Amino acid sequence: MNDSFFRKIESKTGVPMEEVFALANAIQFADFGDERQVRKIIQKxxxxxxxxIPQHTEDELVRSILSDGKAVNIKDIQDMLGR
Structure with missing residues (x-):
């Protein structure tokens, strides 16, 4: 990928690509059986x-992720948030 592609994403989302890559890395290596890690990812x-994210929504997301026992991606969490 080239720099102009990433600059376009940054300008549209307002999120630096370093943050996106850090989150993707955290998700890739996260233990989705660890409630603290799941909460950190949801908050991020x-x-x-x-x-x-209201506390009750975060709790619901955490319960859902922990009960499924599988990794989720950013889109899954965004969908759960109704974005």
Whole structure:
């Protein structure tokens, strides 16, 4: 990929690509059986999306992810947030 592609994404989302790559890396190596890691990822996605996640919604997301026992991606969390 070239720099202009990443600059376009940054300008449209307002999120630096370094943050996107850091989140992708965290998701790739996360233990989705660890509640603290799951909460951190949910909070980071909310922050990047500029969405305030109410505690009850975060709890519901965590329960859903932990009960499924599988990895999720950013889109899955965004869908759960109704974005």
């Amino acid at each position: 996605v909310g922050s990047m999306a500029r969405k305030d």
